[in-house]
Amino acid sequence: MVGSLILLWPLLVATEFRPLQLFDAQSREPTLRFLATMVPPAIHSDFLQLVIRESWRTVAIATAGIALALLVALPATLVSVRVLSVSALSGRMSPAAFLLRQGVRWVLILLRSVPELIWALVFVRVVGLGPTAGVLAIALTYGGMLGKVYAEILESGDPTVAQTLLRNGSSRLQAFFYGVLPQNAAELTSYTVYRWECAIRSSVVLGFVGAGGLGQQLDSSMKMFAGGEVSTLLLVFILLVGIADFVSSWLRRQLG
Amino acid sequence: MEVELTQIDARHLAARAGDSAALALDRLSIASGEQVAVIGPSGAGKTTLLELIASALQPRRGKVELDGQNPWQMRSKMLQRLRGRLFLAPQTPPLPPRQRVVTAVLAGALPSMSLFASLRSLFYPIDIPGAHAALEAFDLAEKLFERVDRLSGGERQRVGLARALLTPASLWLIDEPLSSLDPNRAQQALSTLTANASQRGTTLIVTLHQVDAALANFPRIIGLRDGQMAFDLPVAEVTPERLRALYAQHEDELATALTRGIPMPEEPAAHGKHASVVTIQCR
Numbered sequence: 209m210v211g212s213l214i215l216l217w218p219l220l221v222a223t224e225f226r227p228l229q230l231f232d233a234q235s236r237e238p239t240l241r242f243l244a245t246m247v248p249p250a251i252h253s254d255f256l257q258l259v260i261r262e263s264w265r266t267v268a269i270a271t272a273g274i275a276l277a278l279l280v281a282l283p284a285t286l287v288s289v290r291v292l293s294v295s296a297l298s299g300r301m302s303p304a305a306f307l308l309r310q311g312v313r314w315v316l317i318l319l320r321s322v323p324e325l326i327w328a329l330v331f332v333r334v335v336g337l338g339p340t341a342g343v344l345a346i347a348l349t350y351g352g353m354l355g356k357v358y359a360e361i362l363e364s365g366d367p368t369v370a371q372t373l374l375r376n377g378s379s380r381l382q383a384f385f386y387g388v389l390p391q392n393a394a395e396l397t398s399y400t401v402y403r404w405e406c407a408i409r410s411s412v413v414l415g416f417v418g419a420g421g422l423g424q425q426l427d428s429s430m431k432m433f434a435g436g437e438v439s440t441l442l443l444v445f446i447l448l449v450g451i452a453d454f455v456s457s458w459l460r461r462q463l464g
Numbered sequence: 465m466e467v468e469l470t471q472i473d474a475r476h477l478a479a480r481a482g483d484s485a486a487l488a489l490d491r492l493s494i495a496s497g498e499q500v501a502v503i504g505p506s507g508a509g510k511t512t513l514l515e516l517i518a519s520a521l522q523p524r525r526g527k528v529e530l531d532g533q534n535p536w537q538m539r540s541k542m543l544q545r546l547r548g549r550l551f552l553a554p555q556t557p558p559l560p561p562r563q564r565v566v567t568a569v570l571a572g573a574l575p576s577m578s579l580f581a582s583l584r585s586l587f588y589p590i591d592i593p594g595a596h597a598a599l600e601a602f603d604l605a606e607k608l609f610e611r612v613d614r615l616s617g618g619e620r621q622r623v624g625l626a627r628a629l630l631t632p633a634s635l636w637l638i639d640e641p642l643s644s645l646d647p648n649r650a651q652q653a654l655s656t657l658t659a660n661a662s663q664r665g666t667t668l669i670v671t672l673h674q675v676d677a678a679l680a681n682f683p684r685i686i687g688l689r690d691g692q693m694a695f696d697l698p699v700a701e702v703t704p705e706r707l708r709a710l711y712a713q714h715e716d717e718l719a720t721a722l723t724r725g726i727p728m729p730e731e732p733a734a735h736g737k738h739a740s741v742v743t744i745q746c747r
Contacts, residue, residue, distance in 0.1 A: 294540055294544060295540060297520060298519065298520055298521055298522045302540075366558055366560075368554070368558040369558040369559065369560055371558075372552075372554060372557070372558055373571060373574060374544075374547075375518060375520045375547060375552055376547060376548070376550070376551055376552060376572070376574075376575065376631065376633070377544055377545065377546075377547035377548025377549065377550075377574075377575035377633075378548075378571075378574040378575060379544070379574075379579065381579055382574045382577070382579060382582050383574075385582065385583060385586060386560075386563075386567070386571045386574060386582070386586075387560065387571075390560035390562055390563045390567075391560045391561070391562070393562075394562075
């Protein structure tokens with residue numbers, strides 16, 4: 209205990225961690241004032257209409273982003289997955305095939321190691337403010353994630369099923385649809401639905417850098433110190449995440 | 465399909481460099497339409513021989529020729545096309561658990577189907593009568609729309625064999641087809657295979673643990689021991705002395721098979737190399 213405190217101390221100093229700051233008079237007053245303005249959430253009809261439109265846009269960004277991510281992930285998975293290698297049937301994978309598979313894997317790692325927030329900042333510069341930047345950001349990061357995890361799921365199954373089919377002269381895609389997919393379809397779908405739920409949450413964050421949706425609204429209300437609007441948006445956001453969570457767990461139960 | 469092996473030295477991928485050769489054959493030629501049983505004690509290289517002929521395993525040295533073509537000098541596309549003309553059935557057919565039996569059986573016909581047809585067949589099986597007839601031949605017709613994971617080990621093995629009847633292949637290489645079948649089913653399965661093979665003119669090579677079943681069903685017997693060919697003879701010339709020599713130090717495997725006078729059931733182990741413990745499977 210004492211040892212860990214001693215170890216922790218330099219870290220706390222380095223991060224300028226001074227919790228008492230939260231309570232000193234200078235910061236307490238504006239905080240309380242802002243919190244007080246939040247109390248009756250803004251519910252006039254103009255604003256509610258806007259909120260509903262932006263929530264819908266948030267769901268749309270997440271869904272379109274996942275759809276594009278699948279366009280990246282599915283071909284990349286098919287190319288990179290080792291169980292579908294024909295040359296590995298009889299010994300070692302041929303060098304060209306190995307390089308191609310490894311190359312695709314590296315691209316996937318690159319895509320997924322850049323957070324979607326950074327991609328969004330980049331795309332806001334390229335395509336301007338708005339949902340398009342959010343969709344592209346989600347598509348790239350999630351494409352990398354889905355591609356990598358799909359390949360891992362497919363390789364965790366029984367490789368001999370596809371191997372037997374390939375050895376008897378099936379094409380790679382036939383071996384995929386008859387030997388690999390039936391073993392893993394439920395797991396793949398469940399992971400995709402879970403990622404869709406994550407995309408909804410992250411598309412709200414992306415709004416803060418100007419990529420549209422609820423987040424962008426939240427950002428501008430925050431900047432105008434419109435406490436009522438902020439609390440409405442937060443409530444709607446919590447509700448949205450709750451619904452997405454519910455839908456995704458229901459879908460996964462159906463598939464299980 | 466015609467098979468010709470010359471001066472082969474092959475070993476399994478997992479084997480290390482210093483190990484003795486898993487299989488060393490001077491010469492083996494099997495004419496088109498011939499039916500051959502390969503027998504020998506566990507670890508003699510029976511499965512390696514099948515994989516070698518199926519171009520699933522590349523020999524270290526020597527030449528494999530299928531219909532006069534060397535598969536290892538082909539481009540990968542041609543090799544895959546050649547593989548579509550042969551059918552290698554592993555001892556325990558790996559089948560995806562949630563697949564329906566009809567789909568699993570029709571997977572045998574994949575090399576002759578276009579990608580589009582094979583995708584359509586996933587939703588509505590293309591050749592239900594064909595799958596039904598193939599299963600019927602192995603007494604499994606009533607399982608047509610069952611899920612694979614609801615089948616017993618023996619039923620699964622027969623689904624794997626039923627695939628053969630739907631392949632476009634002209635060479636069937638079947639590894640231990642009887643390992644989890646009871647005696648009656650075993651005889652039925654062998655008769656179905658040999659009858660269909662001779663009707664189509666398909667070359668049939670079967671490895672068997674059951675010496676008496678091999679002698680009763682096949683005109684030509686190859687005995688393998690320690691990766692060497694012990695004999696390659698017409699069935700009439702396979703004498704008890706030769707069999708005893710083939711199974712020397714492995715008498716338990718031979719004795720059980722001969723004294724019972726029935727095919728010897730074996731544990732459905734993943735690679736089926738352990739036959740020293742004999743269990744009778746109840747169905």
